[in-house]
Amino acid sequence: MQPHQPAPQMQPYQPHPKVKESAGRQADLVVSIVLTMLYGTAMGLIWFLSLFLSAFATDSCGAQTCRYEYLAWALGITDIGGGVVLLAVLIAVAVRLGRRRTAWWIPLVGIGIQVILMAISLQLIEQIPG
Numbered sequence: 001m002q003p004h005q006p007a008p009q010m011q012p013y014q015p016h017p018k019v020k021e022s023a024g025r026q027a028d029l030v031v032s033i034v035l036t037m038l039y040g041t042a043m044g045l046i047w048f049l050s051l052f053l054s055a056f057a058t059d060s061c062g063a064q065t066c067r068y069e070y071l072a073w074a075l076g077i078t079d080i081g082g083g084v085v086l087l088a089v090l091i092a093v094a095v096r097l098g099r100r101r102t103a104w105w106i107p108l109v110g111i112g113i114q115v116i117l118m119a120i121s122l123q124l125i126e127q128i129p130g
Helices: 023-057 067-097 105-126
Strands: none
Touching: 023 067, 023 105, 067 105
């Protein structure tokens, strides 16, 4: 027969100490959010201005024939393409921030792509009057 052993003492639950986030991580979070909001605001402005673009782009046609298919392509590239890029930026920033990875550069890439889309769109608009 074994001698009686005392029951182990129960220790009170002690949560893990909170890890303080670094200043770089906080700066990345703030810059990522600000740049994404800036890009989203710019896209909203682009969508609003594209409502007037269709009217002004065909003003110079006069008696000439207009190539409206170029206008449709230009608006599609700017509006739909820009919306897809904005959605991709939002998702990518959320995923990278959730995984605690740097994300400040993603909105900048989105803005760069949007500038390229706008340049393509403007080239198409110049071709409308024929």
